[in-house]
Amino acid sequence: MRDVSVVGIGQTKVKEHWDKSLRGLATEAVLAAMQDAHVDHADALYVGNMLSGELTGQENLGALIADAVGLRGIEALKVEAACGGGGAALRVGYLAVASGQFDVVIVAGAEKLTETSNCSTTAALALAADGDYETMHGISFVALNALLMKRYMYEFDLVPEDFAAFTLNSHANAVNNPYAMFRSAITLDQYKKSRDIADPISVMDSAPVCDGAAALVLMPTDRLNGNGARAVKVAASASGTDSLGLHDRRDPMWLSAVEISSKKAYAQAGIAPKEVDLFEVHDAFSIMSVMSLEAAGFAERGRGVNLAREGEIGIQGKLPISTMGGLKARGHPVGATGVYQAVEAVTQLRGEAGKNQVPDAHVAMTQSLGGVAANAVTHIFVN
Amino acid sequence: MKLMKPKRDVGIIGYGAYVPRYRIRAEEIARVWGGVEDGLPLEEKAVAGLDEDTVTMSIEAARNALARAGIGPQQLRALWVGSESHAYAVKPSSTIVAEAIGAAGSILAADWEFACKAGTEALQAAIGLVGSEMAEYAMAIGMDTAQGRPHDALEYTAGAGGAAYIVGPAENALAILEGSYSYVTDTPDFFRREHQHYPQHGNRFTGEPAYFDHTLRGAQGLLDELGYKPSDFAYAIFHQPNVKFPQTAAKQLGFTKEQITPGLLSGKIGNTYSGAAMIGNTAVLDIAKPGDRILMCSFGSGAGSDAFSFVVTEKIRERHAKAPKTMWYVQRREVIDYALYARYRGKLVMN
Numbered sequence: 001m002r003d004v005s006v007v008g009i010g011q012t013k014v015k016e017h018w019d020k021s022l023r024g025l026a027t028e029a030v031l032a033a034m035q036d037a038h039v040d041h042a043d044a045l046y047v048g049n050m051l052s053g054e055l056t057g058q059e060n061l062g063a064l065i066a067d068a069v070g071l072r073g074i075e076a077l078k079v080e081a082a083c084g085g086g087g088a089a090l091r092v093g094y095l096a097v098a099s100g101q102f103d104v105v106i107v108a109g110a111e112k113l114t115e116t117s118n119c120s121t122t123a124a125l126a127l128a129a130d131g132d133y134e135t136m137h138g139i140s141f142v143a144l145n146a147l148l149m150k151r152y153m154y155e156f157d158l159v160p161e162d163f164a165a166f167t168l169n170s171h172a173n174a175v176n177n178p179y180a181m182f183r184s185a186i187t188l189d190q191y192k193k194s195r196d197i198a199d200p201i202s203v204m205d206s207a208p209v210c211d212g213a214a215a216l217v218l219m220p221t222d223r224l225n226g227n228g229a230r231a232v233k234v235a236a237s238a239s240g241t242d243s244l245g246l247h248d249r250r251d252p253m254w255l256s257a258v259e260i261s262s263k264k265a266y267a268q269a270g271i272a273p274k275e276v277d278l279f280e281v282h283d284a285f286s287i288m289s290v291m292s293l294e295a296a297g298f299a300e301r302g303r304g305v306n307l308a309r310e311g312e313i314g315i316q317g318k319l320p321i322s323t324m325g326g327l328k329a330r331g332h333p334v335g336a337t338g339v340y341q342a343v344e345a346v347t348q349l350r351g352e353a354g355k356n357q358v359p360d361a362h363v364a365m366t367q368s369l370g371g372v373a374a375n376a377v378t379h380i381f382v383n
Numbered sequence: 384m385k386l387m388k389p390k391r392d393v394g395i396i397g398y399g400a401y402v403p404r405y406r407i408r409a410e411e412i413a414r415v416w417g418g419v420e421d422g423l424p425l426e427e428k429a430v431a432g433l434d435e436d437t438v439t440m441s442i443e444a445a446r447n448a449l450a451r452a453g454i455g456p457q458q459l460r461a462l463w464v465g466s467e468s469h470a471y472a473v474k475p476s477s478t479i480v481a482e483a484i485g486a487a488g489s490i491l492a493a494d495w496e497f498a499c500k501a502g503t504e505a506l507q508a509a510i511g512l513v514g515s516e517m518a519e520y521a522m523a524i525g526m527d528t529a530q531g532r533p534h535d536a537l538e539y540t541a542g543a544g545g546a547a548y549i550v551g552p553a554e555n556a557l558a559i560l561e562g563s564y565s566y567v568t569d570t571p572d573f574f575r576r577e578h579q580h581y582p583q584h585g586n587r588f589t590g591e592p593a594y595f596d597h598t599l600r601g602a603q604g605l606l607d608e609l610g611y612k613p614s615d616f617a618y619a620i621f622h623q624p625n626v627k628f629p630q631t632a633a634k635q636l637g638f639t640k641e642q643i644t645p646g647l648l649s650g651k652i653g654n655t656y657s658g659a660a661m662i663g664n665t666a667v668l669d670i671a672k673p674g675d676r677i678l679m680c681s682f683g684s685g686a687g688s689d690a691f692s693f694v695v696t697e698k699i700r701e702r703h704a705k706a707p708k709t710m711w712y713v714q715r716r717e718v719i720d721y722a723l724y725a726r727y728r729g730k731l732v733m734n
Contacts, residue, residue, distance in 0.1 A: 018592040118586050195421075 001098040004234045006381070007227040008037020008217035009343040014181040014331030016114045017211040022049075022056050023068045026110035029213035030069045033106065037217035037227060043102035044075040048089030048109035049335035050082055054124045055115045065108060075102070082128035083284060085109065086338020087239070087368025087377030090216065094237040094379075097218045109336030110213035121209055125334070128371035130244035142206060142285070144246060144372055146198040149287035152253060153200065156302040160200050163286040164191040165308035166321075167204050167328055170283065173315065174325025176355040181210050181331035205286040207332035214339040216346070232346045235271075235363075236380035238264035244374045253302075257376035258295035258367065265365070265378040266297075273297040276380075277361045278320040278348055280341035282369040283327045292367060293321075296378075320358045323348060338368030342379060349383040386562045386608035387507070389514020394556025395548050395693065396454065396520065397702065399447020400665040401440045402544035402652050402712035403528075405430040407724045409539050415721045416534045424625040428542035428653025430719065431528040433727055435543075437466045438476045441526045442483045444547035447706035448522065449484065451557070452549045456486035459549070460518030461509060465501025465657045466545075468528045469494050472577070480524070491521075498573060499622055500683025501525060502545065502657040507563060507689055509550040520551045525681075527656035532581035533730065540625050540649070544712070545658020546665045557702050558668065558677065558693040564605040566597055567687030574685065584684075590628075593686045598622065598632045601688025602680040606636075609692055613637040616692075617675035620646035620663035622682035624654045638678075645670060646679075651713050657683075666709035671695045 010032025012025050020028075026047065034040065045066045053059040062076035081088035086109035093107035113121050122142075126135045129144055153159065167186055174180035186204065194204040224231050240260030246252050266272060273296065281296075283289040290304035298319055299307050312318040324330050324344040327337060345364035347353050353361075364381045407430050409423040431440065441464050449456060462481040469476045477492035495501040495508075502525015509521035526545030531538035553559045572593035575582035585593075598621060606612065613619070619638045621629035626649055633643045646663035649655075655662055660681035667677055673695050680690040725731055 016587060016591075018588060114587070117583075 002100055003221035004094050004097045004218050005221040005224060005231040006216050006234065006342065006346050007219050007224060007231045008033045008039065009215070009346050010036055011179050011214040011340060011343050012212050013179050014210050014212035014333060017112065018114070020211070022052055022058060022110055022112040023064060025112065025211060025213035026065045026108055027068045029110065029215040030065065030106055030108050033215035033217050039104055039217055042071055042074060042104045042106045042217070044096050045071060045106045045108065046089045046093045046096070047076070047078050048085035048338060049078055049111055050080065050085050051111065051113065051124045051334065054127065055120065056112050081375045081377065082370035083332070083334040084338060084368040084370030084375045084377050085335035086340065087366070087379065088338065088370070088375070090338060090342055090379060091237050091239055091377050093218050094234055097220055103220060103223060105218045106215060107218060107339060108213065108215040109339030111333035111336045112211045113209045113333060114211050133245045133247065140198065142201055143198040145285040145287055146201045147246065148252065148372065149200050149285070152287060152290070155253060158305060160202070161192060162305045162309065163205060163290065164188055165313065166283060166286045166289045167191055169308065169313050170322045170326040170328040173323055173356050174329035177324040177330055180325040180329055181208055182329045201285055207284045207327040210331040210333050212331060212333035212336050212340065214336055214343045216339060216342055230350050232349045232381050232383050234379060235382045236265035236268035236378065238268060239375065239377040240264065242374050244371055246372060255291045255295040255373040255376070257373045258292050261367070261376035261378040262296040265380050269380040269382070271363060271380070275363055276319065276365045277363045278323050278345070278358045280323065280345055280364070280366040281321050281326065282367050283322055284332055288369065288373070289321065296367065315356055315358055323353065323356050323358060338366070338377060341366035341368060345381045349381055384608070385604065386564055388562040389510055391514055391516060392553035392559060393510055393513045393550055394553045394559035396551035396555050396557065397448040397450070397452025397549040398546060398665050398668055399444045399451060399706050400546045400662050400709040400712055401444040401447070401526070402429045403431045403435055403440065404715050404717050405432055405719050405727065406716045407719055407721065411721055412539055419536060419539060424539050424627070425650045425653060427651060428540060429544050430724055430727055431543040435528065436470050437464065437468050437526050437528055438470050438479045440528070440543070440545065441476060441480045441524045441547065444524060444526065444545060445480055445484050445522060448547040448549050450706040451702040452551070454520055454549070456484050457488065458520045459486045459490055459522050461491040461512050461521035462486055463491070463493060463495055463505035463508060463522065464524045464526060465495035465497070465503070465505040466527050467496060467498055467501065467656055468530065497687065498684035499656045499659055500681040500687055500689055502661050503681040503689035506548055506550070507565065510560060510563065513550045513552065520549055522547055522549050525657040525661040527658050529654065529656045530581055530728065537584060540654040542653020542655050544652050544655040544662055546661040548661065556696060557699040558695045561692040561694060562605070562609055563689060563691045564601060564608055565687060565689045566600045566604055568597070570686040572684045572686055589684065593684060594624065594628055594682050595632060597686050597688040598680060598682045599635060601690040602636055602678065605678070605690035605692060611692070615676055616642060616678050618646055618667045618671065619643050619678040620660050620667060621680050622660045623647055623649035623663060626650045648713060662709060668699065669703060669708045669710065671699060673697045673699060
């Protein structure tokens with residue numbers, strides 16, 4: 001297996017794109033990435049997306065987007081892993097280059113959640129959960145996460161405010177990200193006053209419904225064709241799974257897919273968690289940030305909130321997370337998010353993160369989760 | 384040039400409002416349905432009684448307008464009702480109203496529909512009819528008894544009420560038209576198919592790309608065409624589906640709270656749909672002084688905006704009091720509970 005590098009990145013703003021279509025957003029991101037990579041051709045395209053069929057009446061995205069960006073004829077496939085689709089598309093793209101099969105691969109993530117009414121979007125997002133055992137009882141995706149948060153708070157003796165630092169950090173970072181959906185800082189008071197979506201998860205604990213697309217160009221590290229200057233190596237690409245049904249988890253308070261995926265990634269990259277300089281965590285809900293930090297080995301079980309409470313998750317902290325706003329403030333166009341995370345990790349390692357630049361960033365980790373971490377795809381980038 | 388101004392100067396000769404007496408409080412609706420996400424959008428809304436509909440309400444508003452105009456009904460050459468709750472899908476409300484007020488005979492009486500701007504499109508047409516000298520007087524009515532889908536966000540705001548305007552030559556007007564501007568696109572933010580009982584809407588899509596885009600373009604378009612700034616106006620009335628939207632639109636355009644408050648009735652009567660901007664304007668005309676310049680800017684889903692600039696004349700003084708004032712209707716209220724509301728609005732399954 002060859003080494004793989006990211007040579008180009010592209011992204012659209014994350015927002016309610018009333019006037020842009022799914023294919024339009026994807027095209028914008030892909031063309032930007034190709035331009036950044038100085039390529040006008042690719043051998044393959046993998047598109048991460050969750051709800052194109054359900055919400056926009058469109059499947060067959062691989063062929064559609066390849067054609068839309070002027071690459072009709074190449075290999076092109078849609079990759080699905082619920083809200084982890086972006087990470088999954090990157091995994092597939094990575095394998096395509098690492099295996100020696102292709103030399104120029106585009107990985108895109110695109111999602112349009114605002115195409116329909118709130119009820120349809122909520123119902124569609126629940127497709128990430130277990131249909132026969134969970135959603136058929138009427139539980140929403142937020143409610144499933146709320147069950148975890150409630151139990152977690154009970155077992156580890158916490159109150160909702162203990163989770164505030166994650167939201168405050170994300171929003172503070174998004175202020176400096178022109179692609180982010182929410183660009184104003186949030187105060188603790190605003191966090192405390194925010195209304196519940198599904199108790200104890202409030203609006204301020206939860207990523208927004210939004211649209212966006214991001215893309216990467218991957219090439220073999222030893223055949224960058226003059227793109228070496230801003231290339232960033234993919235040191236690890238690994239994934240793991242867990243049951244969908246929370247009722248079926250051996251230990252619902254532990255995200256074992258995150259553990260499996262993270263451990264494989266550390267082994268592949270030959271590093272330990274403490275060597276990670278920044279972590280683009282899947283903060284769809286603040287409880288996910290907390291539990292991910294634990295299962296990924298950055299905090300002990302039940303102590304995930306401490307890192308945040310002690311101020312260690314900020315840009316200057318011990319483990320900066322959500323450095324460009326994360327899912328909460330940059331936004332979470334579900335199937336595209338994993339690619340946004342990678343775009344941001346690469347930006348950090350190129351030293352181009354501006355006011356949000358993590359000092360001396362050499363190792364960046366991204367983690368894209370599908371469902372309530374039923375699928376976890378981890379990537380580690382190094383410069 | 385996109386400004387619309389008829390060949391001869393025209394204006395409002397008479398105006399009249401109507402709001403039914405029943406009110407249901409938003410907190411009562413919240414009691415039944417368990418509250419609404421972002422807080423209650425207004426205090427209370429008007430509810431039409433058992434024997435009321437767009438036709439009956441239009442008749443009273445039309446009579447009020449005639450009283451202020453001081454003309455006979457047979458002088459009207461058009462009577463046009465704009466609504467999204469016409470009594471029939473085929474058979475105009477306008478003919479019934481015309482007959483009821485004694486205006487039937489040599490008259491035009493079709494119905495108009497463009498969601499909440501049906502009344503102001505009828506007003507544009509009336510301006511054209513009179514301005515072209517095809518008629519001396521024409522009446523445009525915006526009136527609605529909007530149906531709110533139970534448990535929907537819009538149930539809190541779908542109200543009942545509206546206003547009638549008589550357009551005639553400027554020499555006889557209590558407010559002269561300086562010009563109008565309309566902006567329309569195909570934007571399906573809110574609609575009802577033929578055999579549906581309740582309309583559908585696009586949630587957040589009804590905001591920025593619909594209400595705000597068209598309202599701001601409509602109002603700014605008129606200001607630019609006339610070369611006016613917000614400070615040139617004494618009052619501004621915007622379409623009022625709730626309280627927040629018109630306040631936000633006013634702020635973005637540069638109008639002050641003082642300019643919009645007298646014409647902002649939605650907090651007390653709800654969204655009167657086709658009647659909204661037009662009844663906001665009658666509330667302003669009730670207190671306006673000669674020389675006041677007024678901006679009225681409607682919005683209709685589907686979508687579009689009609690913007691008008693009027694300047695009040697001396698004749699307003701003698702015509703204010705010739706019919707019940709808008710605030711008299713707003714303050715005439717009888718609070719009902721959700722059970723009576725469900726009965727009056729025909730929401731109870733009877734068979």
